[in-house]
Amino acid sequence: MATSKDKIELYDTTLRDGAGAQGISFSIEDKREIFKLLDEYGVDLIEGGYPSSNPKDATFFAKTDSDKLVAFSSTCKSGCKASEDKGLIELNKVSNKVVCLFGKASVKHVENVLKTTKENNLKMIYDSVKMFADLNKRVIFDAEHFFDAYSSDADYAIEVLRAAEQAGADTLCLCDSNGGTFPSDIGRITKEISKKFSAKIGIHAHNDTGMAVASTLAAVENGARHVQGTFLGFGERAGNANLSTVVCNLKLKTDYDVDVKIETTTLVGRKIAEIANITLDHSMPYIGKNAFFHKAGAHADAMTKGEPYEHIDPTLVGNTTGVLLSEYSGKALVAQKLKSLFPDLDVDSITSKEVSSRIKNLELGGYRFEGADASFKLLVARLGKSYAPPFEILDYKFQSQKQDKSNTGMSSASVTIRANGKETTAIKDGNGPVNALDCALRSALCSTFPKLKDVTLIDYKVRVIDSKMATGATVRVLITSKDSESSWTTLGVSTDILEASLAALCDSFEYKLKFLS
Numbered sequence: 153m154a155t156s157k158d159k160i161e162l163y164d165t166t167l168r169d170g171a172g173a174q175g176i177s178f179s180i181e182d183k184r185e186i187f188k189l190l191d192e193y194g195v196d197l198i199e200g201g202y203p204s205s206n207p208k209d210a211t212f213f214a215k216t217d218s219d220k221l222v223a224f225s226s227t228c229k230s231g232c233k234a235s236e237d238k239g240l241i242e243l244n245k246v247s248n249k250v251v252c253l254f255g256k257a258s259v260k261h262v263e264n265v266l267k268t269t270k271e272n273n274l275k276m277i278y279d280s281v282k283m284f285a286d287l288n289k290r291v292i293f294d295a296e297h298f299f300d301a302y303s304s305d306a307d308y309a310i311e312v313l314r315a316a317e318q319a320g321a322d323t324l325c326l327c328d329s330n331g332g333t334f335p336s337d338i339g340r341i342t343k344e345i346s347k348k349f350s351a352k353i354g355i356h357a358h359n360d361t362g363m364a365v366a367s368t369l370a371a372v373e374n375g376a377r378h379v380q381g382t383f384l385g386f387g388e389r390a391g392n393a394n395l396s397t398v399v400c401n402l403k404l405k406t407d408y409d410v411d412v413k414i415e416t417t418t419l420v421g422r423k424i425a426e427i428a429n430i431t432l433d434h435s436m437p438y439i440g441k442n443a444f445f446h447k448a449g450a451h452a453d454a455m456t457k458g459e460p461y462e463h464i465d466p467t468l469v470g471n472t473t474g475v476l477l478s479e480y481s482g483k484a485l486v487a488q489k490l491k492s493l494f495p496d497l498d499v500d501s502i503t504s505k506e507v508s509s510r511i512k513n514l515e516l517g518g519y520r521f522e523g524a525d526a527s528f529k530l531l532v533a534r535l536g537k538s539y540a541p542p543f544e545i546l547d548y549k550f551q552s553q554k555q556d557k558s559n560t561g562m563s564s565a566s567v568t569i570r571a572n573g574k575e576t577t578a579i580k581d582g583n584g585p586v587n588a589l590d591c592a593l594r595s596a597l598c599s600t601f602p603k604l605k606d607v608t609l610i611d612y613k614v615r616v617i618d619s620k621m622a623t624g625a626t627v628r629v630l631i632t633s634k635d636s637e638s639s640w641t642t643l644g645v646s647t648d649i650l651e652a653s654l655a656a657l658c659d660s661f662e663y664k665l666k667f668l669s
């Protein structure tokens with residue numbers, strides 16, 4: 153990519169366009185937390201929402217005072233003066249120093265959606281932008297469907313931009329609203345537009361063809377200096393340009409001026425995912441959990457020899473590197489993993505060949521240790537001749553029945569353990585048989601091991617391994633637990649989902665007792 157010392161202005165629309173993603177619903181407090189994260193990270197402009205469209209966004213703006221806050225709205229309605237348009241009046245009441253107005257650049261949308269003429273659309277854009285420019289507010293104009301419009305009627309698309317610029321817009325953002333334009337065309341058109349206007353040119357790309365990041369970079373390479381996106385890429389349909397990926401690419405791969413705390417990128421991304429209540433894609437570039445982890449034999453072997461398949465040092469973005477154990481793992485990789493988990497272990501006492509063989513045999517039965525380091529650590533420890541488990545399961549039973557005159561069911565479980573030479577039985581009810589087993593096992597163990605009281609289960613996943621076996625299929629259960637300081641993942645595999653769950657639960661408690669204070 154071409155390089156430049158030019159400043160790139162970052163514009164995040166997670167709180168507006170991102171909220172259009174399925175399953176995303178931000179409370180006012182959620183929006184405030186995300187705004188603070190983006191502000192501290194170094195994002196230049198943060199779109200807070202569409203205040204004239206709903207009371208929640210209006211309330212958020214009323215409670216947020218920042219020069220970075222951007223209020224969003226459409227241009228005035230057809231047949232209505234900008235100064236009399238209720239939406240723009242409301243926008244003016246809550247906006248600080250920056251507003252973003254979107255208008256139609258496509259003749260088809262002007263005629264078929266707005267039901268007005270091309271001339272009237274230009275007047276609507278001009279009057280709306282001028283209203284806020286005259287109030288000494290910075291106006292960013294989002295030209296909706298610009299690339300499609302330019303391809304079908306370039307002259308009119310340019311007229312739209314000209315109307316906004318002449319009215320006082322200082323930034324003209326070219327929107328690939330359908331997300332269907334190829335990066336090569338985005339770059340070519342952006343370059344042509346950059347030569348025609350003195351206003352700052354921006355890019356707003358959607359990801360419907362999976363190329364929003366590439367399209368954004370192509371626009372920057374050809375003159376765009378204002379970049380819009382959502383920090384994690386979620387948004388309408390297939391989402392928006394992933395701003396975290398765009399930022400890392402620009403900051404670490406070019407000489408463009410991108411002023412952010414790049415070393416906090418992973419942390420910011422994961423906090424936003426937590427607030428949004430979504431699972432961050434483990435394969436997301438730069439910040440995903442697996443972005444710098446290695447599983448394939450050749451890749452992992454290269455890593456153990458100091459030549460990893462990594463395009464940057466993961467610590468630059470606050471991420472980590474590592475290896476994932478599987479049936480592809482050779483002795484050198486297993487030895488590397490052993491050293492990382494057991495720094496003081498004499499690897500020769502438990503040979504990497506022995507561990508590698510054990511892993512491969514277990515994976516034939518459905519085990520996958522790549523996401524369950526705690527169970528792997530226990531596996532290795534149990535191979536040692538001196539290892540003594542802290543407790544033993546002697547017996548377990550469960551019962552589920554449908555309650556009379558009710559559609560709900562009731563489950564109870566009984567678990568008997570032996571610990572410190574003493575047998576203990578606990579019987580507990582639960583929300584289903586797995587929860588009942590969990591409660592009964594905790595009760596039995598906590599009487600002997602009080603330190604287990606602060607262990608909580610935060611995630612439970614079941615994966616059917618051989619679905620063709622239908623209800624007789626083997627399942628793999630992954631459980632993530634945490635205490636006040638750590639979190640860890642364990643697994644169990646069986647054709648009996650309760651047995652697999654119990655194995656994962658037992659590993660979780662055993663790991664806490666053996667390896668955590």
